[in-house]
Amino acid sequence: MDVPKLSQDMNGGKKRKTLKKKTLKKSMKKGGKSVKADVKAYCMKCKGKVGINGGKQITMKNKRKAIKGNCMDCKGKVFRII
Secondary structure, three states: OOOOOOOHHHHOOOOOOOOOHHHHHHHHHOOOEEOOOOOEEEEOOOOEEEEEEEEEEEEOOOOOEEEEEEEOOOOOEEEEEO
């Protein structure tokens, strides 16, 4: 009994697709809903949960909903999957 070796051909030669910035921009243009500031997300710069300033609800490529906005403290970008 031969055991097949792992190779690139096992995956069909295709790479996994990931969420790209272009997808986020397109979904925001389609009519992202504005979100209240009481929603919190983790900010990498502040290293803590902060409120989202100017957040918009978007739909990712895999049909999951998320909120994208800015940190209230440092104005950095924050992202939260709902």
